[in-house]
Amino acid sequence: MAQVEAKQIKKQFGDVTALHGIDLTVKEGEFCVFLGPSGCGKTTFLRIICGLESASSGELYIGDKPVIGLPPRARGVAMVFQTYGLYPHLKVRDNIAFPLKTQGTPKDEIKPKVEWAAGLLGIGHLLDRKPRQLSGGERQRVALARALVREPAVFLLDEPLSNLDAKLRTSARNELKEFQRRIGTTTIYVTHDQVEAMGMGDRIVVMEHGRVRQVGTPTEIYDEPANTFVATFLGTPPMNLVESNGHLMGFRPENFLHKSIYENLTDLMDINFRVARVEYLGSERVVYGFLEGIPHEGEVMSKLPVHVGHLDLREGEQYPFAIKRQDLKYFDKSTGERTAKG
Amino acid sequence: METTTTTTTAAAPPAKPSRFQYMLDNPGFLAPLFMAPAVVYIVLLVAFPTVLSVYYSLSAYNIYNLSFKFVGLKNYIDIFQDDVFLQTLGNTFIFTIAANVIGLALGKATALLLLRDFRGKVFVRFLIILPWAVPIALATLAWRWMFDSLYSVINWSLQHAHLIGPNTWPNWLGEEHLAMISVIIVHAWRLFPFGAVIFLAGLTSIPKDVMDACVVDGAGFWRKNFQIVIPMITPIIAIAGLFGIVFTFTDMSVVYLLTKGGPTNSTHVLGSLAFQVGILSGDVSHGAAISLVMFPFLLVASILLLRFLRRREV
Amino acid sequence: MPPKLRLKKLLDNTTAYTILTILVIFAAFPFYWMLITTFKTDGDLYNLHVVPFWFHAMPTLDHLDLLFNQTRFLRWFWNSMVIGVLVVAITLVTALPAGYALARLVGTRGETLGIGIFLTYLVPPTLLFLPLSRVVADLHLQDSLWSLVVVYPSFTIPFCTWLMMGFYKSIPRDSVEAALVDGCTVFGSFFKVVLPMSMSGILTVVIFAFTLAMQEFIYALTFISSESQKPITLGVATDLVRGDIYYWGSLMGAALIASVPFALLYNFFLDSFITGITGETR
Numbered sequence: 022m023a024q025v026e027a028k029q030i031k032k033q034f035g036d037v038t039a040l041h042g043i044d045l046t047v048k049e050g051e052f053c054v055f056l057g058p059s060g061c062g063k064t065t066f067l068r069i070i071c072g073l074e075s076a077s078s079g080e081l082y083i084g085d086k087p088v089i090g091l092p093p094r095a096r097g098v099a100m101v102f103q104t105y106g107l108y109p110h111l112k113v114r115d116n117i118a119f120p121l122k123t124q125g126t127p128k129d130e131i132k133p134k135v136e137w138a139a140g141l142l143g144i145g146h147l148l149d150r151k152p153r154q155l156s157g158g159e160r161q162r163v164a165l166a167r168a169l170v171r172e173p174a175v176f177l178l179d180e181p182l183s184n185l186d187a188k189l190r191t192s193a194r195n196e197l198k199e200f201q202r203r204i205g206t207t208t209i210y211v212t213h214d215q216v217e218a219m220g221m222g223d224r225i226v227v228m229e230h231g232r233v234r235q236v237g238t239p240t241e242i243y244d245e246p247a248n249t250f251v252a253t254f255l256g257t258p259p260m261n262l263v264e265s266n267g268h269l270m271g272f273r274p275e276n277f278l279h280k281s282i283y284e285n286l287t288d289l290m291d292i293n294f295r296v297a298r299v300e301y302l303g304s305e306r307v308v309y310g311f312l313e314g315i316p317h318e319g320e321v322m323s324k325l326p327v328h329v330g331h332l333d334l335r336e337g338e339q340y341p342f343a344i345k346r347q348d349l350k351y352f353d354k355s356t357g358e359r360t361a362k363g
Numbered sequence: 364m365e366t367t368t369t370t371t372t373a374a375a376p377p378a379k380p381s382r383f384q385y386m387l388d389n390p391g392f393l394a395p396l397f398m399a400p401a402v403v404y405i406v407l408l409v410a411f412p413t414v415l416s417v418y419y420s421l422s423a424y425n426i427y428n429l430s431f432k433f434v435g436l437k438n439y440i441d442i443f444q445d446d447v448f449l450q451t452l453g454n455t456f457i458f459t460i461a462a463n464v465i466g467l468a469l470g471k472a473t474a475l476l477l478l479r480d481f482r483g484k485v486f487v488r489f490l491i492i493l494p495w496a497v498p499i500a501l502a503t504l505a506w507r508w509m510f511d512s513l514y515s516v517i518n519w520s521l522q523h524a525h526l527i528g529p530n531t532w533p534n535w536l537g538e539e540h541l542a543m544i545s546v547i548i549v550h551a552w553r554l555f556p557f558g559a560v561i562f563l564a565g566l567t568s569i570p571k572d573v574m575d576a577c578v579v580d581g582a583g584f585w586r587k588n589f590q591i592v593i594p595m596i597t598p599i600i601a602i603a604g605l606f607g608i609v610f611t612f613t614d615m616s617v618v619y620l621l622t623k624g625g626p627t628n629s630t631h632v633l634g635s636l637a638f639q640v641g642i643l644s645g646d647v648s649h650g651a652a653i654s655l656v657m658f659p660f661l662l663v664a665s666i667l668l669l670r671f672l673r674r675r676e677v
Numbered sequence: 678m679p680p681k682l683r684l685k686k687l688l689d690n691t692t693a694y695t696i697l698t699i700l701v702i703f704a705a706f707p708f709y710w711m712l713i714t715t716f717k718t719d720g721d722l723y724n725l726h727v728v729p730f731w732f733h734a735m736p737t738l739d740h741l742d743l744l745f746n747q748t749r750f751l752r753w754f755w756n757s758m759v760i761g762v763l764v765v766a767i768t769l770v771t772a773l774p775a776g777y778a779l780a781r782l783v784g785t786r787g788e789t790l791g792i793g794i795f796l797t798y799l800v801p802p803t804l805l806f807l808p809l810s811r812v813v814a815d816l817h818l819q820d821s822l823w824s825l826v827v828v829y830p831s832f833t834i835p836f837c838t839w840l841m842m843g844f845y846k847s848i849p850r851d852s853v854e855a856a857l858v859d860g861c862t863v864f865g866s867f868f869k870v871v872l873p874m875s876m877s878g879i880l881t882v883v884i885f886a887f888t889l890a891m892q893e894f895i896y897a898l899t900f901i902s903s904e905s906q907k908p909i910t911l912g913v914a915t916d917l918v919r920g921d922i923y924y925w926g927s928l929m930g931a932a933l934i935a936s937v938p939f940a941l942l943y944n945f946f947l948d949s950f951i952t953g954i955t956g957e958t959r
Contacts, residue, residue, distance in 0.1 A: 072858075092388040092857065092862065092863075093854075093858045094857060094860040094862070098858065099859075100854075100855065102851035102854065102855060104851045106852045106853075106854060106855035107855075108852055108855070108856070108870055108873075110874055119856070120858075120859035120860050123856075123861055123865070124860050164855075167855075167859070171859075171860075384862055387862035387863060387864035388862045388864070389863070390783075393782055393863055393864060394778040394782040394783045396774075397774035397777060398774070398775045398778045398779070398783075398790075400770065400771040400774070400775065401772060401774075401794065401834050401838055402775070402794075404767075404771055404830055404831065405831065405834060405835060408805075408827075408828060409797045409800050409831050409835075410797075411808075412808035412809050413804065413805065413808070415812075416804060416807055416808045419808065469700065469703075472696065473697075476693055476696060476697045477697075479693065487697070488944075489940075489944050490701050490705040491700065491701060491704045492704075492943075492947060493705055493708055493937075493940050494704050496888075496936075496940035496943040496944060496947075497708075497892075497940050498891060498892035498894065498936055498939075500892075500894035500910040500911075500913075501910060501914070501936050502932070503914075504914060504928055504929075505708070505711050505929060505932055507923075508928070508929065509710060511925075514725065516710060516729050516730075519725060519729055555703075555704075556704060609799050613801030613803050613804070614803070615895060619898070633803065634803030637803060637807070638803070638806070638895075638899070641806075641807045642806070642807070642810070650807050651807050651808070654803055654804045654807065655804065657803070657804055658804065661799055661804075664799060665796045668799070669792060673792075
């Protein structure tokens with residue numbers, strides 16, 4: 022176990038800057054998620070930590086040891102790849118034993134370790150199969166076992182769930198989180214899926230265009246977004262942003278409700294809402310429309326939980342809606358950064 | 364929990380790698396190391412001999428005169444004033460063009476027929492591919508026997524099918540035009556299976572969706588062929604076609620074993636003439652000049668091939 | 678189906694299979710003719726008054742007897758095997774690492790360099806035999822099968838390097854990188870992971886280098902004159918003809934034995950070959 026510390030990590034690919042000087046400390050034992058859209062540099066950053074890619078400049082420490090210039094194998098990290106990167110020509114047993122063999126672990130120690138790792142992931146019965154005989158979920162466990170078996174200082178996971186089907190992904194998510202909690206190894210997890218990030222991360226690092234836009238716990242990121250990018254990247258549907266008094270005012274659709282729903286009417290901001298379209302999604306309704314007195318440039322959304330189903334909202338009609346003042350966030354119009362108040 | 368205690372005793376990261384190991388990790392060092400044997404081989408046995416050949420062709424070197432006296436373009440001027448060479452040059456083009464046109468046409472026909480499903484298809488494909496798969500030198504011997512002046516099985520068959528008169532007995536390899544036709548037949552025979560396999564690969568590489576979409580869109584036979592099939596398989600066919608052309612253009616085994624360039628030098632190709640002049644007669648410098656006449660054409664072929672290979676990347 | 682359509686389809690089928698039959702006969706008849714000739718007695722062979730496509734006298738083993746016992750056919754066969762095996766070995770040692778460097782280590786220039794190497798495959802023996810006969814003489818290898826062992830890789834290496842480049846590109850990058858994380862050097866990952874994952878490619882290269890070496894004729898004709906040093910193509914084509922006399926029975930027997938087994942092998946790996954030459958991955 023170790024902490025990972027990056028100082029001013031920069032990466033250039035020719036003329037393109039993939040990372041603009043990243044500063045970050047991943048704490049010991051933490052489950053840290055790098056979240057961002059594709060092309061934001063999260064995978065590049067992970068590969069630099071791993072040593073598969075070299076940084077153009079900057080410093081990097083794993084467990085207080087400088088690792089820039091060291092090849093991946095000398096960094097004490099283990100990685101699970103998006104397509105798992107299993108060795109197709111080796112049996113599961115030999116796949117898991119591979120890192121031990123290259124480290125020169127004595128033969129008699131290898132077998133018990135392989136069986137321990139396989140047992141931990143519940144794949145003890147698959148040891149004599151070849152990877153191509155396994156299902157996606159089983160392959161993912163083999164990849165995890167292989168990463169785990171040599172007890173690395175840091176786990177690096179690059180979208181390890183993206184090749185699983187939707188149902189399996191949910192259960193694999195829970196297992197992975199549970200598993201990490203149990204072994205307590207520092208883990209860095211890259212994903213573009215906000216549900217995975219929110220559900221698994223102790224902390225989330227939101228990245229965009231090669232920059233870190235916010236670091237925080239899932240709650241912090243969701244409730245107190247530091248800028249409009251984070252505000253709109255997280256949440257389905259994303260945060261509404263409208264212009265108000267020279268600022269951008271943001272509020273989440275689930276906080277923008279019909280006035281009749283509120284019990285306590287103090288500290289509310291009233292707005293009339295003209296409904297344009299209603300989407301019925303089973304557990305909730307998403308209502309699209311426009312705010313009165315605000316130019317028709319942006320549609321806003323309201324997410325109504327199903328238990329307020331008695332509300333009959335018709336398209337084209339105007340209704341009294343409201344937002345709690347504490348749920349309003351303000352952002353600078355030009356920079357998109359969070360500001361105190363409008 | 365027991366597992367936790369195991370992991371807290373995690374092994375320390377391996378020690379910093381040695382300088383030697385560092386080199387084994389560095390692609391900047393490994394790439395040249397990995398390429399060196401192949402590159403050295405090609406430089407020594409392809410590039411250097413090519414340059415040497417150019418040098419021969421500009422000198423007066425032969426087995427009687429071992430001086431490498433520089434004579435400029437004299438050897439080239441000599442050969443271009445020689446009727447045998449001019450006919451040889453013409454032959455080389457005639458053989459190459461005729462054999463490739465016939466080979467590709469038959470190849471395309473074969474490929475279309477092999478797209479059908481029928482029993483024994485694997486065996487039929489094997490029989491079809493035989494001419495391309497066997498050593499051309501040995502196959503040419505069989506053709507020489509089939510074209511034999513006295514016992515030609517081809518003549519026997521033509522006679523009994525009443526395609527030629529009962530008293531005609533063509534001397535395939537002994538008569539100038541027939542000898543040329545014979546060479547073309549053998550080349551086309553060798554090439555068409557290659558063409559068939561390439562066309563087949565091209566046709567089966569067209570995604571079924573595309574063909575379906577095009578049928579749904581109401582495209583007829585011609586539109587389907589000329590707007591979909593041909594454009595889509597062109598790169599593959601072009602690459603394979605260029606290979607076929609280069610192989611025929613530069614070959615000498617067929618001519619050497621079938622006619623030895625005869626009768627009276629009428630069927631020589633550049634390769635066989637260069638062999639006769641440069642090796643058999645020992646006039647190395649003229650031989651080199653004759654074979655180097657191939658070079659500009661190979662260069663054109665290489666440039667075209669390069670373009671098609673590049674286009675394929677896109 | 679309306680009768681008119683059915684007739685059209687039947688006609689279509691009949692025409693198609695007729696044409697196919699003609700093409701198959703065109704392709705395969707020379708081999709059938711080799712077979713028949715090998716086992717016909719001379720009297721039967723040179724009799725124009727009977728249908729030549731079948732036996733009219735008892736088949737004979739005389740021609741094969743002559744081939745195996747009175748010519749150096751077995752020696753030539755053996756020579757070809759030796760040349761083939763050594764050429765394959767040289768090709769593997771050079772082309773396997775070179776292809777990997779071009780596919781994965783060099784970066785974007787690799788493709789260009791690879792095409793450059795591939796294009797040298799187009800430089801034909803008929804252009805190189807003159808200077809190479811000098812090179813061979815300088816190496817004191819003239820009239821020795823070792824000259825062919827040295828020269829043949831000049832055409833197997835470009836082709837096989839190109840072929841391997843394609844195969845390496847298709848192996849998953851993740852597995853190779855996993856090996857680096859799991860403790861291999863780049864060098865080590867090539868041997869421990871990349872090569873074992875490329876077995877089908879390596880097998881294809883072995884087959885093709887071997888058949889290319891077996892089929893070569895021009896260099897052999899140029900460099901070798903002693904009967905004992907000849908590879909099979911050269912020996913059969915030159916030494917089974919005494920002056921003007923062709924021993925057709927033995928010649929055809931030799932051609933058949935030396936060609937069909939390799940054609941079978943070749944046929945088996947044809948698809949890899951096509952993939953290699955056109956670069957199409959399917």
